[in-house]
Amino acid sequence: MRCPHCGAPDSQVKDSRPTEDGAAIRRRRVCGACSQRFTTFERVQLRELVVAKRSGRRVPFDRDKLHRSVTIALRKRPVDPERIETMVSGIVRQLESSGDAEVTAATIGGLVMEGLKSLDDVAYVRFASVYKNFREAKDFETLLGELAGEGDAPLSGQLP
Structure with missing residues (x-):
């Protein structure tokens, strides 16, 4: 090395x-x-994965890029780095065991959204705002309404 x-x-x-x-x-x-x-x-590494982007480009899957994206969403949040690594490893395992050599960026984004939802609500909203390309405050309100409506504990700081 x-x-x-x-x-x-x-x-x-x-x-x-x-x-x-x-x-x-x-x-x-x-x-x-x-x-x-x-x-x-x-x-x-079980197989070489290729990511199909929305633009139509095909790029090799980069685990480090996935890890960086999740880490950015979780910046300054009280989440143990081991939990982040476990989540990223789980996503990579799901992608590799799916049987497809090509995965869409939307599939990866959906898996990240699921993982972040269980780790941290704030990171979930941060990632969703970029992933779903939020344009106005109403988009945030809709997402927060979905989070609060799932029967979870109410979001801290949520106005009545």
């Missing part, structure tokens, strides 16, 4: 352990050239 600090081609594995959900192996490494430490993750 190439060192991210100095670019040296060789590093030594000091510690390996499975992640919480068992979907990856976390490895602590030390560079032989600069002695810097860094962490890598090794995951099983």
